[in-house]
Amino acid sequence: MMKNNIKWLAAVYMAIFTIGFYSCDDGYDLTYKGGLGLNLLELKQASELWNGRECNLFTELSKSNKEADNFSYKLNIALYQNRNADKNATVNLIVNKDSLSKVIAKAKAGEDGAYEKYKEAELLPEEFYLLPSDKLELLAGTKLSDDLELLVYSEKMISLVQKEERNMTFVLPLKIVDSSSYTINDKVNSLMLFFQVKYVAPETGPEYLPDPNPAPEELSDNLKLVWNEEFNYEGVPNPDVWRFEEGFQRNQELQWYSDKNGVCDGEVLVITGKRERVDNPNYQAGSSDWKTNREYAEYTSSSIVTKEYRFRKGTMLVRAKIPTESGAWPAIWTTGGSKDSWCWEWPLGGEIDILEYYFVNGVQSLHANACWGSDTRWSAKWDSYNRPLSDFTKKDANWAEKYHIWRMDWDDNYIKLYLDDELMNEIDLSKTNNGSGGLNDWWRGSWRNPFKDAGNDGEGFGQQIFLNLALGGNGGTPAISKFPLEYKVDYVRVYQNK
Template sequence: MEFKSRSFLCTILLIISGPFLFSISAQPSFENFKQVWSDEFNSSGLPDSRNWGFEEGYVRNNELQYYTKQREENARMEGGNLIIEARKDNWNGNQYTSASLFSRGKQEFIYGIFEMRAKIDVRQGSWPAFWTLGVSGEWPSNGEIDIMEYYAGKLHANLAWGSEKRWEGNWSSQTRSVGSDFSEDFHIWRMLWTEKEVQLWVDEFLQNTTDLSKTINEIDGKNPFHQKAYIMLNQAIGSNGGDPSGTTFPVRYLVDYVRVYQEYPDSIAPEIVDAAASLSGTISLLFSEGLDKASAENLSNYAVSTTGVAISGAKLQIDQKTVVLNVSGLAAGNEVSITVRDVKDDAALANTMSQTARQLTVAPAGSKLSGTLIGDGSPWDNTPGVQYSAAVDGNSSTHADCVGEATWVGYDFGPGGEMIISGFRYYPRSEYADRMLGRSVEVSSDGEKWEVIYKVPVIPPEGSFTSVPIVHSEPVRFVRYNGTGGYLNVNEVEFLGYPGQTTSGNKSGPTPANLQFLSNGPLQYSIYTVSGRLLESRVIRSNKAVNGVESTLRIIRSDSSFPHGLYLVTIQNTSNRKLLYKGVINR
């Protein structure tokens, strides 16, 4: 939401290259971040004055709306949302009215994850925005970040900073075209802002990455993105949004929440999330976070008490969370007891896990799986022979090259044919290996709700298969390789596994020490996917039914709104922000 008309005053400087579909990074992780502020808009009436002020009048860009101050017709909390409503009501002689909210002087932050869930109107004339401005300096030398703008059929994700001329900006800009159906649903916009870069996301898609070493104001030599910033929410009409004369009003911008998370020192030791013993001569351990390589590969940290079974090697895998032990003496169906201790995470001040014991059943060795082919995506430029099925045709000399809103390929094993996924092999397309970075292997029991069980963590070497273990002990009916957010552009992928059979005792849960802690005040729990994506954060008050961590975990486990699977859970005291529990649960 620039202060001046970009077509006349702005010098466009693209720091990133390629269109939106070339996004290749993995979604930002919330690991080691905590929520420091939010507005959930769960009340009624005007927005909370402790968080928001109002712009007033005709402010910028020759827009058609008059921004009103504290007028509920234009800005109100209702039904769990903030509603910013643009109206064609001729109020006080102004044909169009709307609202623009800012957190300046109230809620200001430097670095972190900024997140909004909202539904926008994409009709002609509409120009909604979710953006930030630096607290010091005049525009654009104070630094502008457009986490979300929409106008003229496109989502815009931009950064602006000072050029050599006053009031003219240098820009890092990316756009994405969306259709009229985009306004039918709520979407999530996120900014990951660090000292080094800014990433701007919409849903699962990385739309813009900007290197902050290149955002120096030419006019004063300062970098505006190393200072606190405040948040702006507004619904403009006209100007870049186009002619609204044919649009039926009101135009509504519904905001479910705005949240800010900031990084904090990691003080939680790693835990074993899942484990599997295989007849191939391995025990694979999946940990809750990245590990220190030296401690992860130290054989003295692992012991088996089963007669005739011995560990000869330990290897930390490329995801930095999985350790594969080379083990002799394993026999199909046998029980193996393994004890793990003193493994450290990769935090600057490393945290060391306490001793943990697991009882595992030796499973069959994984082999290449097949089933009914499923997939989505259209061949690039209608090129023959590059449809999604080419990624699983058994020929590493062919390749799939598909684009679209969803691009993936996989198998349906059929009812009663569930499989346990134990590995993944992939052969990148020559000169396009970077298009696999951050893409994921996902599983589902119903073909609708998908769980990420592996993400490609680095650009794979070309000219050969890369083989990785996957530790996921639950049987699944569906598996897929998901290229959505970039390209489904790969020579070959293979899923490894064996017929499904639930192995008891492999999933981890909270330790008794965690469960004994009671809180004397409100608790806030947050639920994440194992990959780190926040699903829900809620405050509950302590009473007879909810008297601490144990009761809170019971509530989470009984929540039917989430599919069965593994989730990372944190629980903290809202009064002093003390972290009471962090662990992985199975529900």
């Protein structure tokens, strides 16, 4: 991905197609220490061999243990010499596996020249790229078709290379065929995307890895473990403990929450934000409600919530590694209420944001907040605090590649929120009394204090725990080349007085 858009055209015969590739770089944040090279091979007119001029991009990556930016290309078709089309034309775009196999065979047979670079090449696996359509259309009177965006997941290539512990070369062979209106020269209708990835020994250390130790039974002389989730199993989060939120939920965020994007890998919970279109089953054309006027969601993610568990006071610890790319809005938060019909609706039950990460005035920031009820229904009073991410990355350039511990200490007088033992916010509970909440109903939380009041008798009143990765909204415009995003949660532990 380059800072200046560049277009490669396969020079072909009259009234035949060219195919253009653009790659873009919105400022590499490349931190993998190996090399990721891209080779686009441009074909000459009527060439018998793929030996045309080559454009080579090679990027030295500066750090380790973080995925490189994904590659994003815009593909199109045009007539030879960029002429106006006199009629509509459609072509199919295919991944030409057979052609690549033949070239690899020639390279391994010792044929040199243009084939030599294919000697160690492998076909880029389907899960390593997203090609949203297999057709390109050129309309009459135009010179270029609409762009079709191809996304290549470089972080998946790097992960495989690091797992295999060897250098690897991947090739994605693209070909245009089956024109509806014009002839295509079969010798010059293919382009090869080369990805050469080097293996490097990763930096290691406990801060980069899940904690293998069990939860301590005691945190101090006064605090004992009362509840924990270590996520050290495979599959969906324990359905007896957690439930998934579904669909569009809040804040006009972009993602559709799904139960498919949150999986335990044997060590941690991995919530993956994906760029993929899903139908909105609640769609209503012309609706004024943002949850129903979107026919599709272009992104998916997961949010899990404790089913029955509620807690009040004590210390809560969460160890996690968060995505910091534009568009990411990871969170660790709680909301108050009960397990029965007398639940205090938001925000009368209180909310504690142990972690939120999103933009403030264009600056990526880490947040530690709490809120409670005002005199207006569904409108909160906030005690908010945020710190620019740069405050942390200036001290540690690898901050985003490491696990960190978010902590809440909650007693009768204060809620204190910490990041890696650094105090982020201190909420004075003498100031967190609800207003009327627009309900004027003491039984439902009006004029009560959600962080000091134990709720109504028999309610099981307390805070439930949310772990989620939202996309868009306050998180900013998603950077397509960064997807998929991964939010990893190592554990959640709650300690209370003995």
